[in-house]
Amino acid sequence: MYMRHFIRLFSAMAGPRPLVFSGPSGAGKSTLLKKLMGEYDSVFGFSVSHTTRKPRPGEQNGIDYHYVSREEMQAGIDNGDFIESAEFSGNLYGTSKAAVQAVQAQNLICILDIDMQGVKNIKKTDLNPLYISIQPPSLEVLEERLRGRKTESEESVQKRLRAAKADMEFSKEPKVFDVVIINNNLEEAYGSLKQALQEEIHKVVCEATTTHLWLQKHLLQSLGFIMLE
Numbered sequence: 096m097y098m099r100h101f102i103r104l105f106s107a108m109a110g111p112r113p114l115v116f117s118g119p120s121g122a123g124k125s126t127l128l129k130k131l132m133g134e135y136d137s138v139f140g141f142s143v144s145h146t147t148r149k150p151r152p153g154e155q156n157g158i159d160y161h162y163v164s165r166e167e168m169q170a171g172i173d174n175g176d177f178i179e180s181a182e183f184s185g186n187l188y189g190t191s192k193a194a195v196q197a198v199q200a201q202n203l204i205c206i207l208d209i210d211m212q213g214v215k216n217i218k219k220t221d222l223n224p225l226y227i228s229i230q231p232p233s234l235e236v237l238e239e240r241l242r243g244r245k246t247e248s249e250e251s252v253q254k255r256l257r258a259a260k261a262d263m264e265f266s267k268e269p270k271v272f273d274v275v276i277i278n279n280n281l282e283e284a285y286g287s288l289k290q291a292l293q294e295e296i297h298k299v300v301c302e303a304t305t306t307h308l309w310l311q312k313h314l315l316q317s318l319g320f321i322m323l324e
């Protein structure tokens with residue numbers, strides 16, 4: 096009896112399976128992730144990446160990214176602080192070990208938003224996430240969305256569109272992604288995402304309830320309120 100609960104507690108401490116979100120810049124990853132984390136804030140936690148790109152208006156250091164200089168980021172990479180890192184559109188991006196550990200320590204499902212190089216590199220690690228690709232309905236729609244967001248210079252839009260072509264091809268490769276979602280209509284895409292994650296969400300919610308009840312019962316037992324089995 097005790098052993099089963101200790102095993103359950105121990106596996107909960109190891110943390111639930113992380114989620115990797117990838118797909119072209121402008122496909123709608125942040126929009127979908129914000130909706131998901133808004134609805135399930137006690138289930139998911141965001142792995143805050145480091146980047147050398149400048150913050151956009153409204154972005155916050157330590158929440159959207161850790162904004163660092165190239166020198167600082169390179170020193171961290173050389174020191175082995177990162178699980179993966181990549182150059183994208185003229186800037187460095189990377190997932191630190193600390194960012195993932197911070198989420199897993201709270202027993203939340205850790206979400207990584209990374210580019211296709213990141214996906215390839217994470218596949219070489221023992222993180223064992225579920226891989227989800229968010230794709231636009233077409234390159235034309237992607238361009239409209241990127242321009243409509245008004246965050247990128249013309250040069251940056253062009254770089255992102257070039258990277259997007261490769262990313263759209265990559266998402267069609269067999270066995271790379273567990274789920275590919277085409278973000279055409281936002282509500283439909285969000286519905287597909289929730290459906291794909293239903294089992295993972297259920298596991299975390301049930302685990303949390305079981306662990307909570309078990310701890311409550313044993314606290315009462317240790318205080319002498321109820322008899323041990």
Ligand SMILES: Nc1nc2c(ncn2[C@@H]2O[C@H](COP(=O)(O)OP(=O)(O)O)[C@@H](O)[C@H]2O)c(=O)[nH]1
Pocket residue numbers: 117118119120121125144145148179180181183188189190208209210211212213214
């Ligand atoms: N490999 C890797 N890619 C990242 C990381 N963080 C963000 N990215 C990717 O970098 C790309 C550019 O991100 P960003 O500048 O925020 O632009 P946005 O995706 O268009 O909002 C996106 O494809 C992100 O998924 C990271 O830690 N590692």
Ligand SMILES: Nc1ncnc2c1ncn2[C@@H]1O[C@H](COP(=O)(O)OP(=O)(O)O)[C@@H](O)[C@H]1O
Pocket residue numbers: 118119120121122123124125126127240241243244278279280281282284
């Ligand atoms: N389904 C959708 N229909 C129309 N516009 C969308 C949709 N999904 C996202 N957008 C818009 O497209 C732009 C890019 O989305 P964003 O979430 O920033 O993409 P990413 O994080 O993948 O770079 C944003 O202005 C966002 O509001």
